[in-house]
Amino acid sequence: xxxxxxxxxxxxxxxxAIASLNCTYSDRVSQSFFWYRQYSGKSPELIMSIYSxxxxxxxxxxxxxxxxxxxxxxxxxxxxxxxxxxxxCAASGNTPLVFGKGTRLSVIx
Amino acid sequence: xxGVTQTPRYLIKTRGQQVTLSCSPISGHRSVSWYQxxxxxxxxxxxxxxxxxxxxxxxxxxxFSGRQFSNSRSEMNxxxxxxxxxxxxxxxxxxxxxxxxxxxxxGSWLTVV
Numbered sequence: 584x585x586x587x588x589x590x591x592x593x594x595x596x597x598x599x600a601i602a603s604l605n606c607t608y609s610d611r612v613s614q615s616f617f618w619y620r621q622y623s624g625k626s627p628e629l630i631m632s633i634y635s636x637x638x639x640x641x642x643x644x645x646x647x648x649x650x651x652x653x654x655x656x657x658x659x660x661x662x663x664x665x666x667x668x669x670x671x672c673a674a675s676g677n678t679p680l681v682f683g684k685g686t687r688l689s690v691i692x
Numbered sequence: 693x694x695g696v697t698q699t700p701r702y703l704i705k706t707r708g709q710q711v712t713l714s715c716s717p718i719s720g721h722r723s724v725s726w727y728q729x730x731x732x733x734x735x736x737x738x739x740x741x742x743x744x745x746x747x748x749x750x751x752x753x754x755x756f757s758g759r760q761f762s763n764s765r766s767e768m769n770x771x772x773x774x775x776x777x778x779x780x781x782x783x784x785x786x787x788x789x790x791x792x793x794x795x796x797x798x799g800s801w802l803t804v805v
Contacts, residue, residue: 627782629795682727
């Protein structure tokens with residue numbers, strides 16, 4: 584059973600701080616990793632993808648991948664109240680995306 | 693470029709009825725996948741279609757079915773609705789043949805009473 588695990592949270596951070604969201608996956612053949620943001624009552628929105636070990640930066644977001652540890656993380660710098668949402672981690676090998684249940688992030692103004 | 697379009701957005705059905713949900717992918721995308729999202733189970737994969745062929749299927753009962761048309765539009769059907777089928781049904785489309793990078797529509801909120 585391919586699984587993606589995330590801490591459900593809520594993770595509360597003050598405005599301007601760095602939010603760190605973590606994810607582990609069970610399927611070693613996973614090659615593609617994604618972070619989606621989902622606001623309450625809305626559908627998931629793709630924010631980052633990462634395929635190689637190391638860091639990938641896009642604006643205030645940095646995705647980190649460590650395939651040896653089967654670990655993916657998302658850092659959000661200078662967190663804003665508008666970042667408050669549920670963040671879904673997803674992994675894919677040769678099969679459709681498997682999603683974690685998400686981490687709820689709350690940025691406190 | 694228009695995004696993934698799903699209809700209807702909201703619907704209420706009675707136990708035992710059947711429902712059909714529709715999805716139009718992003719123009720040029722040939723892969724369409726369907727997910728069910730519930731608070732307890734999260735996002736669960738239903739099935740994926742590519743060029744009118746079902747390429748993958750999740751672990752759902754046969755009451756859940758789908759199809760894809762030649763214009764890449766897709767429908768999913770749920771027969772003999774149960775209360776537990778109440779969920780957000782999300783369609784996603786992808787441009788790559790592996791169907792990895794997917795973009796979701798706004799979803800169809802189904803309530804079964």
